[in-house]
Amino acid sequence: MFLGLRTAIYHVDDIEKARDWYSSILGFKPYFDEPFYVGFNVAGYELGLQPAESNSASKSDGVVAYWGVEDAAAAHQRLLELGAITNDEVQEVGGGIKVGTVKDPFGNVFGIIENPHFKL
Numbered sequence: 001m002f003l004g005l006r007t008a009i010y011h012v013d014d015i016e017k018a019r020d021w022y023s024s025i026l027g028f029k030p031y032f033d034e035p036f037y038v039g040f041n042v043a044g045y046e047l048g049l050q051p052a053e054s055n056s057a058s059k060s061d062g063v064v065a066y067w068g069v070e071d072a073a074a075a076h077q078r079l080l081e082l083g084a085i086t087n088d089e090v091q092e093v094g095g096g097i098k099v100g101t102v103k104d105p106f107g108n109v110f111g112i113i114e115n116p117h118f119k120l
Helices: 015-026 057-061 072-081
Strands: 007-012 032-034 037-042 045-051 066-068 085-094 097-103 109-114
Touching: 007 015, 015 037, 015 045, 072 085, 072 097, 072 109
Parallel strands: 007 045, 066 109
Antiparallel strands: 032 037, 037 045, 085 097, 097 109
């Protein structure tokens, strides 16, 4: 039985730089900060950073976690201003749901979703 998203882990080549960048986009510091793992509690969900051997483009071929936002267009723009690059523009996919993805400065695809139907 699945209980919902709990953790999304991104592999990064510079964990300190990644920690600082993710602290900037989230607006707060991690609750767990060690050289082998950095963890952020994002409204009860875990965004984790782990060191990788290299910044491989193949990271973007994996599964994408979508993080809930209130305004997908505004969140997408803010991510770009903070150094991400567009992977997929924000688009409505039906029912008022809007999704988009960016690549973080470490080669990971970071998804955002505005879903008026999802309530915690």
